[in-house]
Amino acid sequence: MSVPQPQLEFPLESVSTNRTEVAPGSNVVLKDFQRELVHREELYIWAATRAPLDLVTARSRRRWTSPGESAGLLASAGLFRGGERSMNKQLALEDAARLITDGQVITIGGTLCQRVPAAFVREMARQGVRDLELVKPSPGYDIDLLAAAGCVRRIRSGIVSLEQPFGMAPNFRRAVEEGRLEVIENACPTIMASLQGASFGVPFQPVAGLEGSDIPKVSGFGKVADPFTGKEVYVVPAIRPDWAIIHVNEADVRGNARIYGSPVWDRLMSRAAKRCILTAEKILPTEHFAAQPELTVIPEVFVEAVVPARGGAWPTSSYPEYDVDEDAMWSYLERLSEHDGLARYLEESKSHDRSGIEVAA
DSSP states (O other): OOOOOOSEEOOTTOOOTTSOEEOTTSOOEEOSSOOOEEEETTEEEEEESOOOSOOTTOOOSSOOOOHHHHHHHHHHTTSEETTEEOOOOBOOHHHHHTTOOTTOEEEEOSBTTBSOOHHHHHHHHHHTOOSEEEEOSSOOHHHHHHHHTTOEEEEEESOOOOOTTTOSOHHHHHHHHTTSSEEEEOOHHHHHHHHHHHHHTOSEEEOOSOTTOSHHHHHTOEEEEOTTTOOEEEEEEOOOOSEEEEEEEEEOTTSOEEOOSOOTTHHHHHHHSSEEEEEEEEEOOHHHHHHSGGGOSBOGGGEEEEEEOTTTTTTSBBTTTBOOOHHHHHHHHHHHTSTTHHHHHHHHHHHHHHHTOOOOO
């Protein structure tokens, strides 16, 4: 079987991840076609099997690829193997964590101590990634550990807490007080609005409820006039993270995922980020998702990698599989207060994280 040849190629880096594509420098909107994003060595190619619009007026900042060249790049990226298209996106935890590189902007799913992709967070700390920027309305365990490990240089958030009965996040607080971590203060709705702007493909997003607060001043938010009423409204900049890292209850190897219980910010994060990495309690056949597609919270088109990770949210909760492991949370806090406690904590949890086997509370 020969490698399928796309009929039309779009410019490199010519589209936005909100899935309404616009070629740069033009008002031509490309939609209603099958598409695949290939990421290898920072190269993006969007290949289409059908294009409904004339692109004569579209202009690109770079070159246009030929169908043959694109097919070769798709094959070298592993999307076509042996003449057939491969959709298996499974990676081991340590390999998926290597996709995160120094200086990138990330957003992490879950909230506080609920359904945090904790195994992935610990693996990033083990690998020593540096200078990350975390964008998340309500981080907890994730930012506390990443701050202790020196992985994050800047955070945009509305609240940071480990919740009751564990209190505040001491390692996060220490990093801020010592000047190792910059905080750009937000409210949870402003972070959501910034991610929503990125998901919509617009440069900023209006947000209400900031009147009387110092947050717009300290965070550099702006005001624009409502074109319909003339009234000024606050706007926040769109933030498009390089990666969304999300723990889910179920996924298939293609990247379709279900979340049971509240998805909190995760649906929005998956649409706002350039690419998404999933850690999953269970890997199930695609037929399971096709049977009830309305339950799919994150579809495969947004997903770059799927990590089998049973117990991947531990010691935070993953409803309905397990609750917060309170003993493990207290142990974490105690261990990280000790000299060399972080290194020992990461070493002790390595076998659990990399095997994907749930640790009993």
